[in-house]
Amino acid sequence: MSARSAPLSVIGFDADDTLWENEQFFRLTEDRFTRLLADFAEADHLSERLLAAERRNLTHYGFGIKGFTLSMIETAIEVTGGRVPSHVLGKILDAGREMLSHPVEPLPHAHDVLKRLTEVYRLVLITKGDLFDQERKLAQSGLGDFFDAVEIVSDKQVVTYERIFSQHGEGAERAMMVGNSLKSDVVPALRAGSWGVYVPHALTWSLEHEEAPRAAPRFREIPHLGELEVLLQGIG
Missing domain, CATH: 1.10.150.240 (Putative phosphatase; domain 2)
Known part of the structure; x- marks a missing residue:
């Protein structure tokens, strides 16, 4: 399946506690x-x-x-x-x-899943935090080559996803955001019109907690990144 013929053209990934430990x-x-x-x-x-x-x-x-x-x-x-x-x-x-200066520890499945998905979709890393530190972690993770673009933002709001998915894809309706934070990765992406995939992590900062929007048609939850490709097949 090519990205051009698929319902999705771009997939955004959170970084901290989605791709590596933080x-x-x-x-x-x-x-x-x-x-x-x-x-x-x-x-x-x-x-x-x-x-x-x-x-x-x-x-x-x-x-x-x-x-x-x-x-x-x-x-x-x-x-x-x-x-x-x-x-x-x-x-x-x-x-x-x-x-x-702490070493970066990629989470299970992150490398292999990104390697396969980059052949089909445009992948965008969407992370918030300190510019130098996020750049350091991406470089040390060994995952940077899988991304077509990297967006290090001050915060993640609806307008953030609208801009990024329009700039790097074909708009939010043909995009998906994958992350461990309901508040930052999933809910605003859903409100922008994209798919939102929640990948829970054992540790999540209390300021990132939010109720799961289970009634939202484009909300999905998977136990780990290894399940993402199966989910994508089900979407079409």
Whole structure:
């Protein structure tokens, strides 16, 4: 089946926790953060304060490790009343730098599925976050050659998918978005008119949670990327 004769011409893929591991490193760093500040507050309270800081700071710092690191520093200053020891701040900065250099671990099926689909469809990587970090992870993943285009965006909204699928394909109606976030990858893509395929990951940031739109005609859910080709065959 050629892309020209198929109902779909372009498939968009999320990156973090869809093609490679990501959230687990945030969780590990958050655990490290709560241990560093154990003398000042309980772990659950620190996690709540950190999440609140992240939520506040999204409009200022965007998504990604740098914003997360700044939110940790802000939280540390708040919970200690400005008395956070300098060596703790130094360790928080070290933790952020370690995250930015962590090896990329592609998820099962990602390489093989992309390799086969790139022969049939135009593939577009659509990811949000820090530009340098996302470029680093894509380069280290070994998956970059499978994509016809890469879009690193500040956020994922309906207009984001409308623009990308028009620019790199034949509009949202002939496009599909695949990702692990209902809030960012699936729901806005569906609202733009494309298919939205939800691939759950064991760890998903709480700010990315949203109710699954199961009544939407173009919504689909698969347990892992290895099922995507079967799904595509069923669509036509």
